[in-house]
Amino acid sequence: MLDFMDNVQNAFYEASHWNIDNSYGALNATARALLDFQTPRGLKLQISSLSAPNFATSYTLGNVGVVDGSVSYLYSSLPLRREFKSSELDLHHAIRGYRHFQELRRPDEDWWWEVWHSGKRIDRRDTLLYGRIFLPQSTLEALYLRRLSPTRQLKISAVSDSSLNNGGTILALLQNDVGKYSTEYMYSTDSALMGVRGLYNFGMDPRVELTAPVTAQEIAEPVHGRFSAGAELYYGLLNKSGGISTGLRFTTLPNHTGFPYTMTLTLNPLMGNLSSTYAVKAGSNLALCSRFDFNFYSYESELQLGCELWRRRRDTDLEWAVKKLRADWKRPTVSPDDDVSGVLKARVDQDWRIGVLWEGRIKELLFTLGASLDLKRREQIFRGIGIELQYSS
Amino acid sequence: MAFNFNWSPLIADTSRARDMLTTALNKSPKPPIIVDDIIVNELNLGSTPPELEILEIGDLAEDRFRGIFKMQYAGDAFLTLKTKVQANPLNTYLSAKPSFASPQPLAAASGLTIPLQITLSDIRLSGFVILVFSKQKGITVVFRNDPLESLKVSSTFDSIPFVRDYLQKEIEGQLRVLFMEDLPAIIHRLSLRLWSSEYQEETQERLDASNDTTAPIDPLSSPPQDAVDAFGNPLDPAQISALSLDPTQDMHASFSQKNILRLAALSESQRTLSLFTPSICEAVFRAWASHDRPDSGANTPGLTQSSLSRIQTTFGSMKSNTSSVASGSTGNETQASRPSLVSYSSAPAGLSLGANRSRTHPMRKRKKRVVNLRKNPNGDVESSGVSTEANTPLQKEQEEELATPPKSPVKPSLRFETRHGSLDVGEPSRLPEKTNPEGLLPAAPLSEPPRLSKSKQKTKVPIPSPIIEEPEKEKRSGSSKPPLSKTRLQATQQTTSPLLRSLSFDRVSTLSSSSKNPLSPTYAESTTSGGILEQAWMLKMAQEIARKVQGEKDREAARDRQQHAPPPQAPKGPAAGLWEEEIDAPPAYHA
Structure with a gap:
């Protein structure tokens, strides 16, 4: 389950029309959500609140090792209208799963953002400020996010921790997204790491107005998938080492008639690592994912399988009557996912390491129950077990 | 060379x-x-x-x-x-960086x-x-x-x-x-x-010599039937069990990091007179385990006596002026403890002093304690009132108890009261009831510290003082005692060696040097190892202290002679009340 503050940040992206999926870093977001989820350890409590549309606070308390906790505050210049009450929020926002991509939308024009008042431009760039302090460790996280223009965003994140070199690290990330392609430039103060990332979407350009008349063939065979290619390059100036990777992705779009699916292939030519993922949404409640890693230098390989299952409550007493009355009758529910009893995520790899996560909502609380197991180690099968409780208002 | x-x-x-x-x-x-x-x-x-x-x-x-x-x-x-x-x-x-500010590369x-x-x-x-x-x-x-x-x-x-x-x-x-x-x-x-191989052989030889029986294949697992020691005296089963079981304990003289840290803190507190000494459970403190030291090494009986008498005062003495014992001080405790000994000597019950004397040689000479008693001029003079036969069984018990750290003086010594009508100041800290049932010398201290319940907290306070004092003394009495605990290894030595020494058979042979101890496989060279640089200083200190002790002894003897005749002035109230008072204000606080 996403942290409350991450959820708020996503709401900010959404409100400022920023597509977080159109980035090379999010190329295999689906596979990561289905296979790389974190299983909680110990007990963790989170109480958070969006007290005003622009201001959010969150407190967490955990017992990993000793009792530790964090306090975080968030300010957004853009009022956030999404529902954040834990009793009412959309679970699809809080639980990352299969990411079903939509058609690329055309970026906002610059002048859309302009606000004029009595001959003067008074509009401001949308900004998000976020800070979090972890208490016993005295680690401070800070984030500054600014939408410089409709196609550009600056993100500066910093961590201050006495255990780090130089007492902390700062990462500056400049992102450009014009729909058809996106580029990112980054600089990290830690070992002066510089990075460039780019993603290019094949197919039609959302910026180009459709002037030509729609042909009959286009209507008969609508674009039902998108093909993307990207690359990233890093170089650390101080330690004179770098990294490179390239990736491909094919994903289906909403007007695909069959099961939605996503395929990615990433390659790290320096380290000889080849990774392919395949994820399919085999129904409204089920998503499956597999990943195969192969290193052609060391011949090491790895296979991971994962699934996501949304369990919905069925009112069996009424269902037959409803079906009889009107087969395709959908009652408007009070809140979205009101009938969701829980979401099960599970993954397993070739070494029989298993991660299980059960997330959902009980009354007003969001809960995450997780365990990681290692079946190869007979003496200690449970590697970690934990529960997270979230309440937000 | x-x-x-x-x-x-x-x-x-x-x-x-x-x-x-x-x-x-x-x-x-x-x-x-x-x-x-x-x-x-x-x-x-x-x-x-x-x-x-x-x-x-x-x-x-x-x-x-x-x-x-x-x-x-x-x-x-x-x-x-x-x-x-x-x-x-x-x-x-x-991998070493926080994920929040990490670039999070996709596959790079x-x-x-x-x-x-x-x-x-x-x-x-x-x-x-x-x-x-x-x-x-x-x-x-x-x-x-x-x-x-x-x-x-x-x-x-x-x-x-x-x-x-x-x-x-x-x-x-x-x-x-x-x-x-x-x-x-x-x-x-x-x-x-x-x-x-040599080490094992030697162990067996020693076992044979002490038991006079043919060595079993595993002498540790099966104790001999009718054991006698080197002098032909039959060993009681408790002693045999101590002999046969101790080496197994020796084998596992490894220390956890935590304990080593604690010991380091303890040794720190010795130097700084810190009041906060860490409690180390299941450990025998050097002060109690190493009374055999002076015999095996340099002979400074005065030190041992004084230290013991001091311990007795801290536990058992009345609130007389003699109880002003500098329990925490490491430098002058020999002097400070002298008056307390005098107070004991003034007690009319000769037995008490006899017991005191016997306790001064607790473990080193089990079999020779009678001889020791007679050698001691004080003991001779003081124990005149009581027959030696009456003394010996008591002494035996006391000796066995000696290995254990003194516990609270909550229970008064009933036996002494009834027998002699007067309270023996020194005894209550080591009650016959508290005798370790096994009589197993090293095991007893191991089991002791947990028994110190919360209610006995106050009486616990004096315990560290002997600990503080004793290593110092050892340093002085030993020819070249360095300030140890420089490294962790030495910290282990400090703690293992007293235990090992107490377990060893060297207490039988008085003159054998501590290094001949065959049963301590660990770093028992704490007795001999360390700062050669401080050697000269140590020698000087030892001489100084020996001189002081000698002077004290003379003075004490003189006072003893004076105070022998008058009736006891020390115990005034009933015994129980006295002890309760003691609990309220342990002598360690007087100091």
């Missing part, structure tokens, strides 16, 4: 050393670049021995040696290690583990080495400084400068730890194994 160091046998078989190095290298947390266990593949000590320059020799005998060397090594030893490393620098770099940080072979050669060492050798306890080598001067690391990644530098740095760091902490332990264990 010349020493002949034979380097060649060390080269012969290095398989054990390899195993130990492997475990030592994998003990500490590894840097993120190393993703597998480090395995020592090859170890060759080379043909060039290190150059040793003798700086100081502290102790020299046929079977023991202690000295400081200046070591220079520029030989051709090499070491080959095998492990797996993460070849992607981005991966290792990011994907890992590539590569088997790595590292060869460490051209090792240049230079440093001061303290070498302690004893035939029974093996070799202890401690580096005074960081000996590693330079070292060549050649690996699979020599062509990549970043990885090479990184490896060089990391390995140097690990090696420094190895030299300073792990190598002494490894060498010690190796040396113990080298002499283990």
Whole structure:
């Protein structure tokens, strides 16, 4: 389950029309959500609140090792209208799963953002400020996010921790997204790491107005998938080492008639690592994912399988009557996912390491129950077990 | 004078050393670049021995040696290690960074583990080495400084400068730890194994001599039937059990990190007079375990007596002016404790003093205690009122109790009250009821500390004071007692050795030196090892103290003679009330 503050940040992206999926870093977001989820350890409590549309606070308390906790505050210049009450929020926002991509939308024009008042431009760039302090460790996280223009965003994140070199690290990330392609430039103060990332979407350009008349063939065979290619390059100036990777992705779009699916292939030519993922949404409640890693230098390989299952409550007493009355009758529910009893995520790899996560909502609380197991180690099968409780208002 | 160091046998078989190095290298947390266990593949000590320059020799005998060397090594030893490393620098770099400010690369940080072979050669060492050798306890080598001067690391990644530098740095760091902490332990264990056959033989010989029975295959598991000691006196079953079981305890004289830290804190508190001494459960304190020391080493009976009498005052004395005992002070306690002894002597019950005397030689001479008593002029004079036959059984019990740290004086000594009508000040701290049922000397202290319940907290306070005092005394009485606990190893020595000594059979043979102790396989050279530099100072201190003690003794004797005639003035109220008062205000606070 996403942290409350991450959820708020996503709401900010959404409100400022920023597509977080159109980035090379999010190329295999689906596979990561289905296979790389974190299983909680110990007990963790989170109480958070969006007290005003622009201001959010969150407190967490955990017992990993000793009792530790964090306090975080968030300010957004853009009022956030999404529902954040834990009793009412959309679970699809809080639980990352299969990411079903939509058609690329055309970026906002610059002048859309302009606000004029009595001959003067008074509009401001949308900004998000976020800070979090972890208490016993005295680690401070800070984030500054600014939408410089409709196609550009600056993100500066910093961590201050006495255990780090130089007492902390700062990462500056400049992102450009014009729909058809996106580029990112980054600089990290830690070992002066510089990075460039780019993603290019094949197919039609959302910026180009459709002037030509729609042909009959286009209507008969609508674009039902998108093909993307990207690359990233890093170089650390101080330690004179770098990294490179390239990736491909094919994903289906909403007007695909069959099961939605996503395929990615990433390659790290320096380290000889080849990774392919395949994820399919085999129904409204089920998503499956597999990943195969192969290193052609060391011949090491790895296979991971994962699934996501949304369990919905069925009112069996009424269902037959409803079906009889009107087969395709959908009652408007009070809140979205009101009938969701829980979401099960599970993954397993070739070494029989298993991660299980059960997330959902009980009354007003969001809960995450997780365990990681290692079946190869007979003496200690449970590697970690934990529960997270979230309440937000 | 010349020493002949034979380097060649060390080269012969290095398989054990390899195993130990492997475990030592994998003990500490590894840097993120190393993703597998480090395995020592090859170890060759080379043909060039290190150059040793003798700086100081502290102790020299046929079977023991202690000295400081200046070591220079520029030989051709090499070491080959095998492990797996993460070849992607981005991966290792990011693994140590917080994810919040990480660039989170998609696949650029994907890992590539590569088997790595590292060869460490051209090792240049230079440093001061303290070498302690004893035939029974093996070799202890401690580096005074960081000996590693330079070292060549050649690996699979020599062509990549970043990885090479990184490896060089990391390995140097690990090696420094190895030299300073792990190598002494490894060498010690190796040396113990080298002499283990002799060591076991000698153990058996000693057992045979003390038991006068044919040695069983495993003397530790099956105690002999009708055992007699070296003097022909039959040993009681409790003693046999102590004899037969103790060595097994000796075997496991390893200390956890936590305990070592605690012990370090304890030794700190000795120096700083800190009130907050850590409680170490299941441990026997040197003050209680090592009363046999003066006999085995330098003979300073006065010190032992005074210390014991002081302990008695802290536990048992009335609130008379004599109880102004500097329990915490380490320097003057011998003087301060004298008056308390006088107060005992003034008690009319001769038995009490007799008991006192007997207690001063608690464990060292089990069989000779009567002789000791008579030797002691004070004891003779004071115990005149009571028959010796009445004394001895009591003394025996008391002696057995002596090994245990004194507990609270909550329960008064009923036996003494009834028998002599007057309260024996010294006794209540060691009640017959509290005698360890097994009479097992070393085991008793081990079981003692947990028994100190919360209600007895106050009485617990005096306990550290003997502990504080005793090691100091040992230092003085021993010919060359260094300030120990410089390193962790020495911390272990400090704590193990008293236990071992108390367990040993040396208490039977009074004149045997402590180093002849066959049953202590651990670093018992704490009795002999350490700061030769402080030797002169220690000697001086010892002389000084011996002189003071002598003076005290004379004075005390004079006072004893004076106070012998008058009736006891010390116990005024009923015994129970007295003891309750004692609980309220332990003498340790008076000081």
